[in-house]
Amino acid sequence: MIYFVVALPSEAKPLVNRYQLKLISSRTQFKVYGARQVFLIVSGVGKIRVQEAVRFLYEHTGSIRNSVWLNVGIAGHSSYPVGTAVLAHKVADQITQESWYPPILFDVPCQTDSIVTVDRPETEYRDPFVYDMEASGFYKAAIQFSTVELVHCFKVISDNRRSSTKQVSKALTERLIQNRLGTLDSVVKKIEKIAERLPSIQIDETRLKQFLDHWHFTVTQQHQLRRLLARLEILEPKSAIWSSELGALSKSKDVLNFLESRINSLPVGL
């Protein structure tokens, strides 16, 4: 799953077109677009709004953990030319002084820099950072739902000392994001590749159901059962576990012991 979080409709539009997203929720507090495995939410400006939006998106799309999360938007910098794409290697909150360090585990097709999130538009660009108004709120919220390696902030420079925020129109915003879609797409694909390496415990759900239908397992025992079945699947893929001996057991505890014994009796390979 890929989640895009943007502040403005003009930042959303190029992404909606690029990923062929459909509006799936407009009556709620946020507009949400989606198609297949991609969702986009328009949060509004500011870190509080973006935090709420991240939670909203997560909860209204199945609460799937460890997805790819990207905050995409425009930002300012003292000297970077307008249109420069930047991926955050550090996200800092100017007010709370908190910092996060998104691990970049891929070759980046653009430059990386520190993003400082401010509460009001930064027009003096005092330090050589990228300034925005959402990244810290986004990052803090999104890492509640995903592993940090999959959570990133991608910004396109819209203003600098030569070109002030007053010149940033909806049309310019749309064009800036549109012009960097290729770079963004490359970043997304690379993060997706990383996400594919996430481990997952494979359970044969049919087999699991067979056990749950036959015996009553407490919640703790269900965890133990899942673990034992997963281990057996690794050690003896596709093997038949069910036997008359197993079926004759009356207590769930004995079933768990039976499976444990079976694991311990298997020849140990690497």
Place this chain on the structure above:
Amino acid sequence: MIDTVYIEEEIWDHSRTREVCARFPKARFIPCERYGEIFNRKAQNFRLQKNRPALILAKKYGHFILETPKGYGIGGERNFYFSHMLNCIYDCRYCFLQGMFRSANYVFYVNYEDFQQAIEAKIAEAPSAESYFFSGYDCDSLALDSVTKFTESFLPFFERHSNAWLELRTKSVQVQSLLRRDPIPNCVVAFSFTPSEISDVLEHKVPKVSHRIGAMEKLQERGWRLGLRFDPLIYHEDYKAQYERLFREIFLSLKVESLHSVSLGPFRLPKPWYENMYRLYPDEKLFAGPLGEHRGMISYPVEIEQEMLGFVRERLLDYTPQSLLYPCIPRNDPVVSILKK
């Protein structure tokens, strides 16, 4: 190899920081306040990070030297360990570091002088006794030596303290820094091994067994005192034949006179670390196999553990005297008796 270097602001201008950074001219250098805000953060995935770890340059405060658990040692009564680095460039599936740490990034503490002061203080506590200092618990002592210059700094230091021993523990073949200089009598260069067949499956990115033996041979010729570490012992169907072959191969090349010590230890992990490792590698046969909880640790069943320790000890005694053999097991553990028969 390293494209991101985080640097604590306090040591930004430290000479060792500058030297390390110079080795990675294309890396991005990112200032941070304290390394813990990167290394200890929740919601990190060790397995993902292992594909491209960053380097974190930090300053260590306090707890420079720690006592080893009772029973772990190579002949001395005063045993300590210290870690100038956290994490390792290798990726051994059984390694406890992936269960202990949240991040796979390498932390490198640049303030060697503080470690050395702490070591001197420990030595001074018992000046007439021999103290042992183990350097390869939380990292590989030599694998990144070309970057950290660990031996360049610590060997001359230990050379000045003849009643203190330094153990360098490694799977690396990066021994040039040792070959370039004269050996010191109070340093043990200890190499860890599992049989080739196990190493090929579980020790990712680790130099081949034969290459490690080759590195030991060179050190032997140069006069360094060597150690052999068979810890952890990994069980599987053919372990006996494979460990026998490994010992034969090693002792064809090494002379017993070059050996300072041989140690062996079972595969054991604290349960929380094992749980972390299982979550990272649920598809790993090593973790799916016959491991269970015994006295708060995850290990092979007692009978397997005893059989392995007994067998390996017996085979080692074909090549080395009992006096060189040390178990890496808590002193009060029942299996110690097997190793001291």
